[in-house]
Amino acid sequence: MPSSELQSLRQQLEQSKQQNNLLKARLAKRNGAAPAPVEQAEADTQQRYRFLFEAMDEGFCIIEFFDGPHGPLSDYVHIEANAAYAMHAGIDNVVGQTLRQLVPDEAEGWIARYGPVLHSGNPIRFEQELVATGRHLDICAFRMEPASRKQVAVLFQDVTARKRAESALRRLNQELEQRVAQAVAERKILTDVVEATLAQIQVVDLDMRWLAINRAARDEFQRLFGLTPSVGDSLPDQMAKHPEDCARGLLLWTRALKGEAFVEIAEFGAGDQHRHYELRFSPLHDPHGQLIGAYLFAYDISERIREQKRLRKTEEALRQAQKMEAVGQLTGGIAHDFNNLLTGISGSLELSRNLIGRGRHQHIDPYLRTAQDVCNRAASLVHRLLAFSRRQTLEPRTIDVNRLVSGMTELIRRSVGPHIEIELFTASATCRASIDSSQLENALLNLCINARDAMPGGGRITIETRHLQADDQIAAHLDLPPGDYLALSVSDNGRGMSPQVLARAFDPFFTTKPVGQGTGLGLSMVYGFVRQSGGQVRVYSEPGQGTSVHLYLPRLDSASLPASEPLPAARTPRGLRDMTVMLVDDEATIRMLVGEVLSDLGYTKIEFGDGHSALAALQNGAAIDLLISDVGMPGGMNGQQLVAAARQLRPGLKVLFITGYAEQAVLGGGVFEPTTRVLSKPFSLDTLAQRIEEMIG
Known part of the structure; x- marks a missing residue:
C-alpha cells in the first residue's frame, strides 16, 4: 500500500476512534451516567501514554514488519513516531513510510538489526552512525507483545556530541600519556603538560602525593569537597574529612600503584554534589621502565547516567503498558469462559432446588450431573491456565517416554477416529526423562487432537521420538542449555497455518476453531508445561503443507536411572x-x-x-x-x-x-x-x- 494511502487510513481510523469516544461520552452524559470505569481507565492510560510519547526527549518510533518483494518480513513501515524522532534523525513525516522508501541502500542493514528482535523477542542496544547525516545514535529496540503484531519499538538518543568529544579525548589522552612519561623527570614540564588538557588529570607517586594535578581536577575537588589540592600534597591527608570518598578513592589508587591499568565507574560527593565519573587509571614508569606512580584521567558522566536512567524508565513504562494490555486480553478470555461455566452451575443448582421444593426429587439427577460436569470443566480450565503460566505443581517421575507413547497409541486412534492414520517411530535406545507423566500424556493427546482438527477430510499423524545432542549452536537456536535431549514430535499433513496464525499459536485464548469448539488454551498449556519441565517447544507449519510440533525434553543418561522402576505398594486390608x-x-x-x-x-x-x-x-x-x-x-x-x-x-x-x-x-x-x-x-x-x-x- 502506498505510504500516502496508509497515512490517510491511519488518520481516518484515529478520527473514527475520537468520534466514537465522544459519542459514548455524550450518551453517558445524556443518560446521567458516568463513563464506565474500564473505559475511563483506558482513556486515562491512552492520554498518559500519548503525553509521555510526545514529551520524550529521546527519539521513539514503532515499526511494523510485513512481507515485501524481497521476501517474508523483508520490510517494515513506521506506524508511530514522536517529535523527537524528526529532530534527532533528521527525517520528517516518517509515519506511513516504509524502510525501503526512506533508505533503500541501508535497508538490509536495519532489517538485520531489528529482524532478530522480532523473531526472538530479545531486546538489543547498540550505537550506530547514520550514513545520511553523520549523526551517532544510541539505539534500544524491543518487540511489542504479542509477537503476532510483528511490531518493534525503537528508542534512540543523539550522542553525536559525546562520540566526538570521546574521540578527541582519546587522541588527547594518547598524546598526553606519551608526553607525561617523557616529562616525568622534570616536574615543571610535567605540570605544564597536565595543565594543557581540559580533561581532569592527576598524577601521584608511590606515596600517594600529587606529582601533578591540572586546573579541571582542582576545580572539581573544590566543588565536591571544598579542597584545593596542590603538587606535593598527600591525597589521604587532603581527603581525611571525607572518609567514605577517601576509602573508595584510595582503593582504586592502590590498584593503579601496583601496576594495574583499568577503567572504573565510581560515584563521589553527596547531596547536590553527587556525581558519577569514568576513571581511567594507568601506572606511570620512568624512562628505564621503573614504576614510579600512576596517573588518572577522570570524566564526569553524570549526565550520561541520568539519560540512561530516563531511558530505562521510559522502557519500563512501555513494557508496563504492554503487560496491562496482555492482562486485559487474558482476563477478558477468563471472564468469558468462567461466566459461562458459573451460569451452568448456578442454573443447574437453582433448578435442582426448585424441583426439591416441589417434591420432584427423582428429576434432579440430570441437573446435578450437569453441575458436576461443569465444575470439572472449570477445574480443567484453571489447570490449563496454570500450565500456560508455568505455575502448576508438577510431580516428576522417571519414565520411559517410548513406553508412554506406545501405550497411548490405541487411545489416540480412538480419539482421532478411523479416518486418520497413525504412524509411530520410536528411538531405538532408551528414551527416559524425569517428568510428570500425566501432563505429558495430556500434551501428546492435545497435539494429536489438534492435528485431527486440521485434517477434517482425513490424513496422517506421525508421532516420533528421537535423541538430540544439543551443542552450543543448536542449544542457542532452541534457547536451551547445551546437553542431551529427547525430542517428541507430532506431525500432520493437514492444512497448516498461515504466518499470522503461527505467530499467535501459543497465545492464551487464541483459537481458529468455531465458537464453542475450543478454548484456545491447548498449545499454551503444552508450552507452559514443557518450559516448566526444563524443555522447549518449536512449531513449524506452512499453509497446505501441514504442521509439526516438537517437544524437546531433558534426557536422563543411563547412569542416573534406577535399577528398576518401583513396584506399586501393596494394599492393606x-x-x-x-x-x-x-x-x-x-x-x-x-x-x-x-x-x-x-x-x-x-x-x-x-x-x-x-x-x-x-x-x-x-x-x-x-x-x-x-x-x-x-x-x-x-x-x-x-x-x-x-x-x-x-x-x-x-x-x-x-x-x-x-x-x-x-x-x-x-x-x-x-x-x-x-x-x-x-x-x-x-x-x-x-x-x-x-x-x-x-x-x-
Missing part, C-alpha cells in the same frame, strides 16, 4: 488398619469433606484449622501415619513450614499436600521427596481416597 491421619486446612468445608473420606476408609483422624495448632499437637506427642495439609494458610505458618517442623519431630513422615493454587515457590519448584505427594484442588473424593490409599499402603 481395611480390617487390619489402626492408623491415624492428621488433617490441616483453614477451610472448614474442605476439612468436612476430607474427614468424611478418612472416616469411610476406616482411619482415625485429627483435624486442625492452622499450622501452629497442628504443630503443638505433634510436639505434645500426637502419633500420626500421614499428614494431609493445605499449602497456603493464614496465621504465619504455611503448609511447607509446618511439614519442615513436623519432620524435625517425625523424620520420614508421609505428607500429602492439597492446594487450590500454584505454590511453586513454597514447594521448592515442584520437586519433592519420595514421601511427599501433591493433589490439586478441586479433586474428586474418589481420587483423594485413592491417593491416601497409595500413600498409607
Whole structure:
C-alpha cells in the first residue's frame, strides 16, 4: 500500500476512534451516567501514554514488519513516531513510510538489526552512525507483545556530541600519556603538560602525593569537597574529612600503584554534589621502565547516567503498558469462559432446588450431573491456565517416554477416529526423562487432537521420538542449555497455518476453531508445561503443507536411572488398619469433606484449622501415619513450614499436600521427596481416597 494511502487510513481510523469516544461520552452524559470505569481507565492510560510519547526527549518510533518483494518480513513501515524522532534523525513525516522508501541502500542493514528482535523477542542496544547525516545514535529496540503484531519499538538518543568529544579525548589522552612519561623527570614540564588538557588529570607517586594535578581536577575537588589540592600534597591527608570518598578513592589508587591499568565507574560527593565519573587509571614508569606512580584521567558522566536512567524508565513504562494490555486480553478470555461455566452451575443448582421444593426429587439427577460436569470443566480450565503460566505443581517421575507413547497409541486412534492414520517411530535406545507423566500424556493427546482438527477430510499423524545432542549452536537456536535431549514430535499433513496464525499459536485464548469448539488454551498449556519441565517447544507449519510440533525434553543418561522402576505398594486390608491421619486446612468445608473420606476408609483422624495448632499437637506427642495439609494458610505458618517442623519431630513422615493454587515457590519448584505427594484442588473424593490409599499402603 502506498505510504500516502496508509497515512490517510491511519488518520481516518484515529478520527473514527475520537468520534466514537465522544459519542459514548455524550450518551453517558445524556443518560446521567458516568463513563464506565474500564473505559475511563483506558482513556486515562491512552492520554498518559500519548503525553509521555510526545514529551520524550529521546527519539521513539514503532515499526511494523510485513512481507515485501524481497521476501517474508523483508520490510517494515513506521506506524508511530514522536517529535523527537524528526529532530534527532533528521527525517520528517516518517509515519506511513516504509524502510525501503526512506533508505533503500541501508535497508538490509536495519532489517538485520531489528529482524532478530522480532523473531526472538530479545531486546538489543547498540550505537550506530547514520550514513545520511553523520549523526551517532544510541539505539534500544524491543518487540511489542504479542509477537503476532510483528511490531518493534525503537528508542534512540543523539550522542553525536559525546562520540566526538570521546574521540578527541582519546587522541588527547594518547598524546598526553606519551608526553607525561617523557616529562616525568622534570616536574615543571610535567605540570605544564597536565595543565594543557581540559580533561581532569592527576598524577601521584608511590606515596600517594600529587606529582601533578591540572586546573579541571582542582576545580572539581573544590566543588565536591571544598579542597584545593596542590603538587606535593598527600591525597589521604587532603581527603581525611571525607572518609567514605577517601576509602573508595584510595582503593582504586592502590590498584593503579601496583601496576594495574583499568577503567572504573565510581560515584563521589553527596547531596547536590553527587556525581558519577569514568576513571581511567594507568601506572606511570620512568624512562628505564621503573614504576614510579600512576596517573588518572577522570570524566564526569553524570549526565550520561541520568539519560540512561530516563531511558530505562521510559522502557519500563512501555513494557508496563504492554503487560496491562496482555492482562486485559487474558482476563477478558477468563471472564468469558468462567461466566459461562458459573451460569451452568448456578442454573443447574437453582433448578435442582426448585424441583426439591416441589417434591420432584427423582428429576434432579440430570441437573446435578450437569453441575458436576461443569465444575470439572472449570477445574480443567484453571489447570490449563496454570500450565500456560508455568505455575502448576508438577510431580516428576522417571519414565520411559517410548513406553508412554506406545501405550497411548490405541487411545489416540480412538480419539482421532478411523479416518486418520497413525504412524509411530520410536528411538531405538532408551528414551527416559524425569517428568510428570500425566501432563505429558495430556500434551501428546492435545497435539494429536489438534492435528485431527486440521485434517477434517482425513490424513496422517506421525508421532516420533528421537535423541538430540544439543551443542552450543543448536542449544542457542532452541534457547536451551547445551546437553542431551529427547525430542517428541507430532506431525500432520493437514492444512497448516498461515504466518499470522503461527505467530499467535501459543497465545492464551487464541483459537481458529468455531465458537464453542475450543478454548484456545491447548498449545499454551503444552508450552507452559514443557518450559516448566526444563524443555522447549518449536512449531513449524506452512499453509497446505501441514504442521509439526516438537517437544524437546531433558534426557536422563543411563547412569542416573534406577535399577528398576518401583513396584506399586501393596494394599492393606481395611480390617487390619489402626492408623491415624492428621488433617490441616483453614477451610472448614474442605476439612468436612476430607474427614468424611478418612472416616469411610476406616482411619482415625485429627483435624486442625492452622499450622501452629497442628504443630503443638505433634510436639505434645500426637502419633500420626500421614499428614494431609493445605499449602497456603493464614496465621504465619504455611503448609511447607509446618511439614519442615513436623519432620524435625517425625523424620520420614508421609505428607500429602492439597492446594487450590500454584505454590511453586513454597514447594521448592515442584520437586519433592519420595514421601511427599501433591493433589490439586478441586479433586474428586474418589481420587483423594485413592491417593491416601497409595500413600498409607
